[in-house]
Amino acid sequence: MNAIPNFLRVLFTVELFERIGYYGVKTLLVLFLISHFGFQDARAYAAFSVSAALVYSTPVLSGVLADRVFGFQKMLILGGILIALAQLAILCSIFDSSYFFFGLGLLVVGTGFFKANIHSLLGACYSINDPNRTHGFVFLHVGVNIGSALASILCGYVA
Numbered sequence: 001m002n003a004i005p006n007f008l009r010v011l012f013t014v015e016l017f018e019r020i021g022y023y024g025v026k027t028l029l030v031l032f033l034i035s036h037f038g039f040q041d042a043r044a045y046a047a048f049s050v051s052a053a054l055v056y057s058t059p060v061l062s063g064v065l066a067d068r069v070f071g072f073q074k075m076l077i078l079g080g081i082l083i084a085l086a087q088l089a090i091l092c093s094i095f096d097s098s099y100f101f102f103g104l105g106l107l108v109v110g111t112g113f114f115k116a117n118i119h120s121l122l123g124a125c126y127s128i129n130d131p132n133r134t135h136g137f138v139f140l141h142v143g144v145n146i147g148s149a150l151a152s153i154l155c156g157y158v159a
Contacts, residue, residue: 007125008136012143014080015118019147020154021087022111025104026052027155037097051108058112063120065113072121075113082110 029051033044066075089103122140126133 004139005125005136008122008139011118011122011140014076015140016143016147016150018080018083018111018114019144020151021083022055022107023148023151024155025087025090025107027152028159029104031159032100036093037100051104054108055111055115058109059116062113062116066117066120072117072124075117076121079110079113079115079117082106083114084110086110 026048029048030041030044033039033047034041039047062075062079066072070078083106086103086106089099089106091103093100093103118140119137122136123133126136
């Protein structure tokens with residue numbers, strides 16, 4: 001692969017930190033629900049399962065909105081803003097627990113908006129016949145995997 005284009009460096013970095021944020025919350029969610037809110041194991045795992053299912057179903061809505069209304073770039077920006085607000089709300093739940101589920105909801109929607117559109121935006125940056133297209137997707141997925149691994153390690157340590 002030739003020099004890495006700037007747009008790919010930006011997408012790599014954004015995807016890396018998005019994965020750290022999402023998998024970080026995912027790693028600590030059940031523990032937090034049990035220790036902070038006093039949930040029983042079954043109820044904590046149910047909340048975890050519902051949030052995970054919604055994260056993987058919201059990209060359908062996100063893709064439709066991106067295709068018909070906003071475009072990939074605006075959906076990514078909106079998703080990123082929602083994720084940042086979600087992390088802030090979850091952090092504030094230490095002081096007022098009512099922020100937690102609001103933050104979790106924002107995280108679900110923001111991640112769903114983000115998840116579908118970053119790959120579509122990357123695909124739009126390359127022509128179909130560009131030999132570097134595959135390299136771009138591989139490079140982006142390296143960011144996904146590094147972010148996921150770092151989140152598990154860092155949040156495991158925090159826990």
